[in-house]
Amino acid sequence: MAKVKITETILRDAHQSLIATRMPTEEMLPVIEKLDNIGYNALEAWGGATFDASLRFLNEDPWERLRKIKAVAKKTPLQMLLRGQNLLGYKHYADDVVEYFVQKAVANGINIIRIFDALNDVRNIETAMKACKKEGGHAQACFSYTISPYHNIDVFVKDAKRMEEMGADSICIKDMAALLLPYEAYDLVKALKENVKVPIELHTHYTSGVGSMTYLKAIEAGVDIIDTAISPFAGGTSQPPTEPIVAALKGTEYDTGLDLEALSEIADYFKPYREQCIKDGLLDPKVLGVDANTLIYQVPGGMLSNLVSQLKQQNAMDKFEAVLREVPRVREDMGFPPLVTPSSQIVGSQAVLNVLAGERYKMVSKETKGLVKGEYGRTPAPISDEIKEKILKGEEQITCRPADLIKPELENIKSEIKEYIEQDEDVLSYALFPKQALDFFKVRQAAKYGIDGDAVNYKNATHPV
16 A cells, blocks of 8 residues: 555635635745745645635735745645636536646646636537547546435546546545444445546545544545645644644555645644734634534535524525425435535525425526426436426426537637736636726736726625635
8 A cells, every 4th residue: 555645725625614715925925935845745825715815805916826835835746626617616618718728737836726616517528528638638527426215426436437537637536514423434445446546535524523533544445646735724624634634644654745744834833823813813713613413414514504594594494404304305306415615505596485485496596407307417316307397397408518508608708808918818707707897906006007906896705706
Protein backbone atom coordinates (compact mmCIF):
# COMPACT_ATOMS: atom_id res chain seq x y z
CA MET A 1 0.00 0.00 0.00
CA ALA A 2 1.45 3.35 -1.06
CA LYS A 3 1.42 6.29 1.32
CA VAL A 4 -1.74 8.37 1.42
CA LYS A 5 -1.63 11.76 -0.28
CA ILE A 6 -3.34 14.86 1.08
CA THR A 7 -4.98 17.76 -0.73
CA GLU A 8 -5.10 20.87 1.47
CA THR A 9 -8.33 22.92 1.28
CA ILE A 10 -7.45 25.98 3.40
CA LEU A 11 -7.23 28.28 0.36
CA ARG A 12 -10.71 27.31 -0.96
CA ASP A 13 -13.26 24.98 0.62
CA ALA A 14 -12.18 25.43 4.25
CA HIS A 15 -12.88 29.17 4.25
CA GLN A 16 -15.80 28.80 1.83
CA SER A 17 -17.46 26.44 4.29
CA LEU A 18 -16.72 28.41 7.48
CA ILE A 19 -16.55 32.10 6.53
CA ALA A 20 -18.51 32.23 3.25
CA THR A 21 -15.33 32.45 1.12
CA ARG A 22 -14.28 35.80 2.57
CA MET A 23 -10.54 35.21 3.02
CA PRO A 24 -8.76 37.89 0.95
CA THR A 25 -5.70 37.05 -1.17
CA GLU A 26 -3.45 39.22 1.04
CA GLU A 27 -4.23 36.92 3.98
CA MET A 28 -3.08 33.90 1.96
CA LEU A 29 0.11 35.11 0.29
CA PRO A 30 2.49 35.22 3.31
CA VAL A 31 1.95 31.50 4.01
CA ILE A 32 1.90 30.11 0.43
CA GLU A 33 5.61 29.27 0.44
CA LYS A 34 5.24 27.20 3.62
CA LEU A 35 2.21 25.42 2.17
CA ASP A 36 4.17 24.77 -1.02
CA ASN A 37 7.02 23.15 0.94
CA ILE A 38 4.85 20.65 2.85
CA GLY A 39 4.59 18.04 0.09
CA TYR A 40 0.83 18.08 -0.38
CA ASN A 41 -0.74 16.26 -3.34
CA ALA A 42 -2.31 19.61 -4.28
CA LEU A 43 -3.43 22.94 -2.88
CA GLU A 44 -7.11 23.56 -3.60
CA ALA A 45 -6.93 27.28 -4.22
CA TRP A 46 -9.61 28.35 -6.68
CA GLY A 47 -13.07 27.63 -8.07
CA GLY A 48 -16.21 26.90 -6.08
CA ALA A 49 -17.48 30.20 -4.70
CA THR A 50 -14.07 31.95 -4.66
CA PHE A 51 -14.73 33.57 -8.03
CA ASP A 52 -18.11 35.01 -7.05
CA ALA A 53 -16.94 36.15 -3.60
CA SER A 54 -13.80 37.83 -4.94
CA LEU A 55 -15.81 40.04 -7.30
CA ARG A 56 -18.90 40.50 -5.13
CA PHE A 57 -17.44 41.08 -1.66
CA LEU A 58 -13.67 41.53 -1.78
CA ASN A 59 -13.24 43.84 -4.79
CA GLU A 60 -10.62 41.42 -6.09
CA ASP A 61 -9.93 40.02 -9.53
CA PRO A 62 -10.14 36.22 -9.10
CA TRP A 63 -7.71 35.74 -12.01
CA GLU A 64 -5.17 37.98 -10.29
CA ARG A 65 -5.53 35.89 -7.10
CA LEU A 66 -4.72 32.74 -9.06
CA ARG A 67 -1.66 34.33 -10.68
CA LYS A 68 -0.36 35.63 -7.34
CA ILE A 69 -0.68 32.22 -5.66
CA LYS A 70 0.93 30.46 -8.62
CA ALA A 71 3.87 32.85 -8.58
CA VAL A 72 4.79 31.57 -5.10
CA ALA A 73 3.55 27.95 -5.21
CA LYS A 74 6.08 26.58 -7.68
CA LYS A 75 6.22 22.94 -6.53
CA THR A 76 2.69 21.91 -5.52
CA PRO A 77 -0.08 21.51 -8.12
CA LEU A 78 -2.94 24.00 -7.79
CA GLN A 79 -6.44 22.56 -7.90
CA MET A 80 -9.87 24.08 -8.54
CA LEU A 81 -13.51 22.96 -8.32
CA LEU A 82 -15.64 23.38 -11.45
CA ARG A 83 -19.38 22.72 -11.73
CA GLY A 84 -19.19 21.16 -15.20
CA GLN A 85 -21.31 23.04 -17.72
CA ASN A 86 -22.20 25.56 -14.95
CA LEU A 87 -18.50 26.50 -14.58
CA LEU A 88 -18.52 28.65 -11.41
CA GLY A 89 -21.95 30.18 -12.02
CA TYR A 90 -25.46 28.88 -11.46
CA LYS A 91 -26.69 28.08 -14.97
CA HIS A 92 -25.45 26.18 -18.02
CA TYR A 93 -23.12 28.03 -20.38
CA ALA A 94 -22.42 27.44 -24.06
CA ASP A 95 -19.56 25.10 -24.95
CA ASP A 96 -17.41 27.95 -26.31
CA VAL A 97 -17.54 29.69 -22.92
CA VAL A 98 -16.71 26.44 -21.07
CA GLU A 99 -13.77 25.68 -23.36
CA TYR A 100 -12.37 29.22 -23.13
CA PHE A 101 -12.76 29.27 -19.34
CA VAL A 102 -10.86 26.00 -18.92
CA GLN A 103 -8.16 27.20 -21.32
CA LYS A 104 -7.64 30.39 -19.28
CA ALA A 105 -7.78 28.57 -15.92
CA VAL A 106 -4.92 26.29 -16.97
CA ALA A 107 -2.99 29.15 -18.60
CA ASN A 108 -3.20 31.16 -15.36
CA GLY A 109 -1.87 28.36 -13.17
CA ILE A 110 -4.43 25.62 -12.47
CA ASN A 111 -3.03 22.08 -12.77
CA ILE A 112 -5.92 19.90 -11.55
CA ILE A 113 -9.59 20.61 -12.32
CA ARG A 114 -12.15 18.70 -10.26
CA ILE A 115 -15.26 18.59 -12.44
CA PHE A 116 -18.71 17.59 -11.18
CA ASP A 117 -22.37 17.91 -12.07
CA ALA A 118 -25.14 18.41 -9.52
CA LEU A 119 -27.22 15.57 -10.99
CA ASN A 120 -24.23 13.28 -11.70
CA ASP A 121 -25.21 13.59 -15.39
CA VAL A 122 -21.85 12.81 -16.99
CA ARG A 123 -22.94 14.53 -20.22
CA ASN A 124 -22.63 17.82 -18.32
CA ILE A 125 -18.94 17.31 -17.49
CA GLU A 126 -17.76 16.08 -20.88
CA THR A 127 -16.95 19.44 -22.52
CA ALA A 128 -14.97 20.67 -19.51
CA MET A 129 -13.09 17.37 -19.25
CA LYS A 130 -12.10 17.39 -22.93
CA ALA A 131 -11.00 21.02 -22.67
CA CYS A 132 -8.90 20.27 -19.58
CA LYS A 133 -7.16 17.35 -21.28
CA LYS A 134 -6.56 19.45 -24.40
CA GLU A 135 -4.85 22.17 -22.33
CA GLY A 136 -2.61 19.61 -20.60
CA GLY A 137 -4.40 19.81 -17.25
CA HIS A 138 -5.27 16.90 -14.95
CA ALA A 139 -9.01 16.21 -15.38
CA GLN A 140 -10.46 14.86 -12.14
CA ALA A 141 -14.00 13.62 -12.74
CA CYS A 142 -16.21 13.72 -9.70
CA PHE A 143 -19.54 12.27 -8.58
CA SER A 144 -21.65 13.62 -5.73
CA TYR A 145 -22.25 10.99 -3.05
CA THR A 146 -25.82 10.75 -1.85
CA ILE A 147 -28.20 8.29 -0.23
CA SER A 148 -31.49 7.19 -1.81
CA PRO A 149 -33.34 4.01 -2.78
CA TYR A 150 -31.87 4.55 -6.26
CA HIS A 151 -28.24 5.19 -5.31
CA ASN A 152 -25.96 2.31 -4.38
CA ILE A 153 -22.37 1.19 -4.89
CA ASP A 154 -23.18 -0.31 -8.31
CA VAL A 155 -24.56 3.04 -9.54
CA PHE A 156 -21.45 4.93 -8.35
CA VAL A 157 -19.10 2.33 -9.86
CA LYS A 158 -20.97 2.56 -13.17
CA ASP A 159 -20.57 6.39 -13.11
CA ALA A 160 -16.86 6.04 -12.29
CA LYS A 161 -16.25 3.58 -15.14
CA ARG A 162 -17.98 5.92 -17.57
CA MET A 163 -15.82 8.81 -16.31
CA GLU A 164 -12.66 6.74 -16.76
CA GLU A 165 -13.75 5.92 -20.34
CA MET A 166 -14.22 9.67 -20.92
CA GLY A 167 -10.54 10.19 -20.06
CA ALA A 168 -10.61 11.04 -16.35
CA ASP A 169 -7.08 11.16 -14.88
CA SER A 170 -8.50 10.51 -11.40
CA ILE A 171 -11.93 10.20 -9.78
CA CYS A 172 -13.24 12.00 -6.71
CA ILE A 173 -16.06 10.98 -4.37
CA LYS A 174 -17.62 14.31 -3.36
CA ASP A 175 -19.42 13.88 -0.04
CA MET A 176 -20.68 17.46 0.22
CA ALA A 177 -23.33 16.69 2.87
CA ALA A 178 -21.10 14.55 5.16
CA LEU A 179 -23.38 11.53 4.71
CA LEU A 180 -20.71 8.93 3.89
CA LEU A 181 -20.29 6.71 6.97
CA PRO A 182 -17.01 4.87 7.69
CA TYR A 183 -17.99 1.33 6.70
CA GLU A 184 -19.91 2.50 3.61
CA ALA A 185 -16.77 4.43 2.65
CA TYR A 186 -14.71 1.25 2.96
CA ASP A 187 -17.09 -0.70 0.69
CA LEU A 188 -17.40 2.12 -1.87
CA VAL A 189 -13.66 2.75 -2.16
CA LYS A 190 -12.92 -1.00 -2.33
CA ALA A 191 -15.45 -1.41 -5.18
CA LEU A 192 -14.01 1.58 -7.07
CA LYS A 193 -10.43 0.32 -6.69
CA GLU A 194 -11.51 -3.06 -8.08
CA ASN A 195 -13.24 -1.52 -11.10
CA VAL A 196 -11.22 1.51 -12.20
CA LYS A 197 -7.49 1.96 -12.64
CA VAL A 198 -7.12 5.72 -12.02
CA PRO A 199 -6.44 7.15 -8.53
CA ILE A 200 -9.42 7.68 -6.19
CA GLU A 201 -9.76 10.82 -4.03
CA LEU A 202 -12.27 11.29 -1.20
CA HIS A 203 -13.69 14.67 -0.21
CA THR A 204 -15.93 15.03 2.84
CA HIS A 205 -16.99 17.59 5.44
CA TYR A 206 -17.09 17.31 9.23
CA THR A 207 -20.71 18.46 9.57
CA SER A 208 -22.04 15.11 10.81
CA GLY A 209 -18.99 14.36 12.99
CA VAL A 210 -17.82 11.20 11.21
CA GLY A 211 -15.34 12.69 8.71
CA SER A 212 -12.03 11.53 10.21
CA MET A 213 -13.39 8.01 10.86
CA THR A 214 -14.67 7.89 7.28
CA TYR A 215 -11.20 8.82 6.04
CA LEU A 216 -9.53 6.08 8.11
CA LYS A 217 -11.79 3.37 6.72
CA ALA A 218 -11.40 4.74 3.16
CA ILE A 219 -7.62 4.65 3.62
CA GLU A 220 -7.80 1.01 4.74
CA ALA A 221 -9.80 0.28 1.57
CA GLY A 222 -7.07 1.82 -0.60
CA VAL A 223 -8.13 5.43 -1.26
CA ASP A 224 -5.21 7.32 -2.81
CA ILE A 225 -5.90 10.92 -1.76
CA ILE A 226 -8.01 12.64 0.93
CA ASP A 227 -8.97 16.30 1.37
CA THR A 228 -8.21 17.95 4.72
CA ALA A 229 -8.01 21.48 6.14
CA ILE A 230 -5.34 22.92 8.42
CA SER A 231 -6.82 22.87 11.94
CA PRO A 232 -7.77 26.55 12.58
CA PHE A 233 -10.22 26.31 9.66
CA ALA A 234 -11.18 22.63 9.98
CA GLY A 235 -14.12 20.81 11.54
CA GLY A 236 -17.79 21.71 11.48
CA THR A 237 -18.95 22.44 7.96
CA SER A 238 -15.32 22.39 6.74
CA GLN A 239 -13.08 19.34 6.19
CA PRO A 240 -11.52 17.09 8.85
CA PRO A 241 -8.28 18.61 10.21
CA THR A 242 -4.96 17.87 8.49
CA GLU A 243 -2.64 17.47 11.48
CA PRO A 244 -4.50 14.70 13.41
CA ILE A 245 -4.80 12.61 10.23
CA VAL A 246 -1.07 13.00 9.56
CA ALA A 247 -0.31 12.04 13.19
CA ALA A 248 -2.70 9.07 13.13
CA LEU A 249 -1.05 7.60 10.01
CA LYS A 250 2.56 8.27 11.07
CA GLY A 251 4.64 5.12 11.24
CA THR A 252 1.99 3.00 9.52
CA GLU A 253 1.99 1.66 5.98
CA TYR A 254 -0.19 4.66 5.07
CA ASP A 255 2.22 7.29 6.46
CA THR A 256 1.70 10.57 4.57
CA GLY A 257 5.32 11.59 5.04
CA LEU A 258 4.23 15.12 5.97
CA ASP A 259 6.03 17.01 8.75
CA LEU A 260 3.80 17.76 11.76
CA GLU A 261 6.01 20.60 12.97
CA ALA A 262 5.87 22.34 9.60
CA LEU A 263 2.08 21.91 9.59
CA SER A 264 1.96 23.36 13.11
CA GLU A 265 3.73 26.51 11.86
CA ILE A 266 1.04 26.91 9.17
CA ALA A 267 -1.69 26.44 11.80
CA ASP A 268 0.00 29.12 13.96
CA TYR A 269 -0.14 31.50 10.99
CA PHE A 270 -3.91 31.07 10.60
CA LYS A 271 -4.86 31.17 14.32
CA PRO A 272 -4.87 34.99 14.68
CA TYR A 273 -6.94 35.32 11.50
CA ARG A 274 -9.43 32.79 12.83
CA GLU A 275 -9.74 34.78 16.09
CA GLN A 276 -10.28 37.96 14.09
CA CYS A 277 -13.03 36.23 12.05
CA ILE A 278 -14.81 35.17 15.26
CA LYS A 279 -14.49 38.69 16.68
CA ASP A 280 -15.87 40.23 13.46
CA GLY A 281 -18.78 37.79 13.41
CA LEU A 282 -17.54 36.28 10.14
CA LEU A 283 -16.95 32.89 11.79
CA ASP A 284 -20.09 31.79 13.61
CA PRO A 285 -19.28 29.17 16.30
CA LYS A 286 -22.48 27.37 15.25
CA VAL A 287 -20.84 26.16 12.01
CA LEU A 288 -18.01 24.59 14.01
CA GLY A 289 -20.22 22.11 15.86
CA VAL A 290 -21.52 18.69 14.86
CA ASP A 291 -25.02 18.61 13.37
CA ALA A 292 -26.37 15.08 13.95
CA ASN A 293 -29.58 16.05 12.13
CA THR A 294 -27.57 15.69 8.94
CA LEU A 295 -27.47 11.92 9.57
CA ILE A 296 -31.10 11.69 10.67
CA TYR A 297 -32.69 13.66 7.81
CA GLN A 298 -29.92 13.11 5.23
CA VAL A 299 -30.22 16.82 4.46
CA PRO A 300 -27.05 18.99 4.28
CA GLY A 301 -26.64 21.42 7.19
CA GLY A 302 -26.82 24.49 4.93
CA MET A 303 -30.06 23.25 3.42
CA LEU A 304 -31.60 22.77 6.88
CA SER A 305 -30.76 26.35 7.87
CA ASN A 306 -32.26 27.60 4.56
CA LEU A 307 -35.53 25.78 5.34
CA VAL A 308 -35.65 27.36 8.81
CA SER A 309 -35.01 30.79 7.29
CA GLN A 310 -37.81 30.37 4.69
CA LEU A 311 -40.31 29.21 7.33
CA LYS A 312 -39.43 32.06 9.71
CA GLN A 313 -40.06 34.57 6.90
CA GLN A 314 -43.51 33.04 6.40
CA ASN A 315 -44.16 32.91 10.16
CA ALA A 316 -44.59 29.15 9.80
CA MET A 317 -41.98 27.50 12.03
CA ASP A 318 -44.75 25.20 13.31
CA LYS A 319 -44.58 23.52 9.88
CA PHE A 320 -40.87 22.59 10.21
CA GLU A 321 -41.44 18.87 10.89
CA ALA A 322 -43.97 18.68 8.05
CA VAL A 323 -41.44 20.26 5.66
CA LEU A 324 -38.72 17.82 6.75
CA ARG A 325 -41.08 14.94 5.98
CA GLU A 326 -41.93 16.52 2.62
CA VAL A 327 -38.28 16.96 1.49
CA PRO A 328 -37.65 13.24 0.76
CA ARG A 329 -41.02 12.98 -1.02
CA VAL A 330 -40.20 15.92 -3.31
CA ARG A 331 -36.72 14.51 -3.88
CA GLU A 332 -38.23 11.19 -4.94
CA ASP A 333 -40.65 13.00 -7.28
CA MET A 334 -37.69 14.87 -8.82
CA GLY A 335 -35.76 11.65 -9.58
CA PHE A 336 -33.56 11.51 -6.45
CA PRO A 337 -31.09 14.31 -7.28
CA PRO A 338 -28.08 14.62 -4.93
CA LEU A 339 -28.77 17.49 -2.52
CA VAL A 340 -26.08 19.90 -3.70
CA THR A 341 -26.31 23.36 -5.35
CA PRO A 342 -28.68 23.99 -7.12
CA SER A 343 -30.85 20.87 -6.57
CA SER A 344 -30.83 21.21 -2.76
CA GLN A 345 -32.34 24.71 -3.01
CA ILE A 346 -34.90 23.56 -5.61
CA VAL A 347 -36.08 20.54 -3.60
CA GLY A 348 -36.13 22.45 -0.29
CA SER A 349 -38.06 25.43 -1.63
CA GLN A 350 -40.61 23.18 -3.34
CA ALA A 351 -41.14 21.22 -0.11
CA VAL A 352 -41.88 24.51 1.67
CA LEU A 353 -44.34 25.55 -1.08
CA ASN A 354 -46.12 22.19 -0.92
CA VAL A 355 -46.60 22.35 2.85
CA LEU A 356 -47.62 26.01 3.01
CA ALA A 357 -50.09 25.67 0.11
CA GLY A 358 -51.71 22.65 1.75
CA GLU A 359 -51.65 20.89 -1.62
CA ARG A 360 -48.68 19.29 -3.37
CA TYR A 361 -47.51 21.20 -6.48
CA LYS A 362 -50.39 23.66 -6.34
CA MET A 363 -47.59 26.24 -6.60
CA VAL A 364 -44.50 25.26 -8.59
CA SER A 365 -41.27 27.27 -8.68
CA LYS A 366 -39.62 28.13 -12.00
CA GLU A 367 -36.60 26.09 -10.89
CA THR A 368 -38.69 23.00 -10.07
CA LYS A 369 -40.24 23.19 -13.51
CA GLY A 370 -36.76 23.55 -15.05
CA LEU A 371 -35.49 20.50 -13.17
CA VAL A 372 -38.46 18.35 -14.28
CA LYS A 373 -38.20 19.66 -17.83
CA GLY A 374 -34.56 18.58 -18.09
CA GLU A 375 -32.94 22.02 -18.18
CA TYR A 376 -30.34 20.87 -15.63
CA GLY A 377 -29.74 17.50 -17.27
CA ARG A 378 -30.91 13.95 -16.70
CA THR A 379 -32.07 13.14 -13.15
CA PRO A 380 -30.55 10.01 -11.56
CA ALA A 381 -33.91 8.17 -11.59
CA PRO A 382 -36.67 8.78 -14.15
CA ILE A 383 -39.45 11.23 -13.18
CA SER A 384 -42.92 9.68 -13.24
CA ASP A 385 -45.43 10.60 -15.97
CA GLU A 386 -47.83 11.79 -13.28
CA ILE A 387 -45.35 14.35 -11.91
CA LYS A 388 -44.30 15.42 -15.42
CA GLU A 389 -47.94 16.04 -16.38
CA LYS A 390 -48.70 17.89 -13.15
CA ILE A 391 -45.69 20.22 -13.47
CA LEU A 392 -45.07 20.54 -17.22
CA LYS A 393 -48.76 20.52 -18.21
CA GLY A 394 -48.05 18.98 -21.59
CA GLU A 395 -44.73 20.75 -22.33
CA GLU A 396 -42.09 18.49 -23.86
CA GLN A 397 -39.20 17.29 -21.71
CA ILE A 398 -35.65 18.04 -22.88
CA THR A 399 -33.85 14.74 -23.40
CA CYS A 400 -30.64 15.98 -25.03
CA ARG A 401 -27.67 17.47 -23.17
CA PRO A 402 -29.01 20.92 -22.11
CA ALA A 403 -25.97 22.79 -23.51
CA ASP A 404 -26.76 21.42 -27.00
CA LEU A 405 -29.58 23.99 -27.03
CA ILE A 406 -27.32 26.95 -26.15
CA LYS A 407 -25.81 28.92 -29.04
CA PRO A 408 -22.19 30.13 -28.84
CA GLU A 409 -22.01 33.15 -26.53
CA LEU A 410 -18.41 34.38 -26.43
CA GLU A 411 -18.42 36.89 -29.28
CA ASN A 412 -21.60 38.63 -28.04
CA ILE A 413 -20.17 38.89 -24.52
CA LYS A 414 -16.92 40.40 -25.85
CA SER A 415 -18.79 43.10 -27.77
CA GLU A 416 -21.01 43.93 -24.74
CA ILE A 417 -18.07 44.93 -22.53
CA LYS A 418 -15.35 45.91 -25.01
CA GLU A 419 -14.84 49.31 -23.33
CA TYR A 420 -13.92 47.63 -20.02
CA ILE A 421 -11.69 44.79 -21.21
CA GLU A 422 -8.17 45.02 -19.82
CA GLN A 423 -7.32 41.31 -20.07
CA ASP A 424 -8.79 38.36 -22.00
CA GLU A 425 -10.11 36.88 -18.77
CA ASP A 426 -12.46 39.84 -18.17
CA VAL A 427 -14.80 38.37 -20.80
CA LEU A 428 -15.17 35.24 -18.65
CA SER A 429 -15.70 37.16 -15.41
CA TYR A 430 -18.53 39.04 -17.12
CA ALA A 431 -19.97 35.87 -18.68
CA LEU A 432 -20.31 34.26 -15.24
CA PHE A 433 -21.29 37.24 -13.08
CA PRO A 434 -22.35 40.17 -15.29
CA LYS A 435 -23.41 42.62 -12.59
CA GLN A 436 -20.60 41.90 -10.13
CA ALA A 437 -17.95 41.92 -12.88
CA LEU A 438 -19.22 45.20 -14.32
CA ASP A 439 -19.20 46.84 -10.87
CA PHE A 440 -15.65 45.59 -10.38
CA PHE A 441 -14.53 46.84 -13.83
CA LYS A 442 -15.93 50.30 -13.04
CA VAL A 443 -14.08 50.49 -9.72
CA ARG A 444 -10.90 49.25 -11.39
CA GLN A 445 -11.22 51.84 -14.14
CA ALA A 446 -11.95 54.58 -11.62
CA ALA A 447 -8.85 53.69 -9.61
CA LYS A 448 -6.72 53.54 -12.76
CA TYR A 449 -7.77 56.92 -14.11
CA GLY A 450 -8.17 58.68 -10.76
CA ILE A 451 -11.95 59.02 -11.07
CA ASP A 452 -14.04 59.02 -7.89
CA GLY A 453 -15.43 55.48 -7.85
CA ASP A 454 -17.13 55.61 -4.44
CA ALA A 455 -20.55 55.57 -6.03
CA VAL A 456 -19.99 52.02 -7.26
CA ASN A 457 -21.28 49.57 -4.69
CA TYR A 458 -19.02 46.59 -5.39
CA LYS A 459 -19.62 45.07 -1.94
CA ASN A 460 -23.27 44.40 -2.54
CA ALA A 461 -23.54 42.35 0.63
CA THR A 462 -27.23 41.59 0.21
CA HIS A 463 -26.29 38.64 -2.02
CA PRO A 464 -25.13 35.65 0.03
CA VAL A 465 -22.53 33.41 -1.60
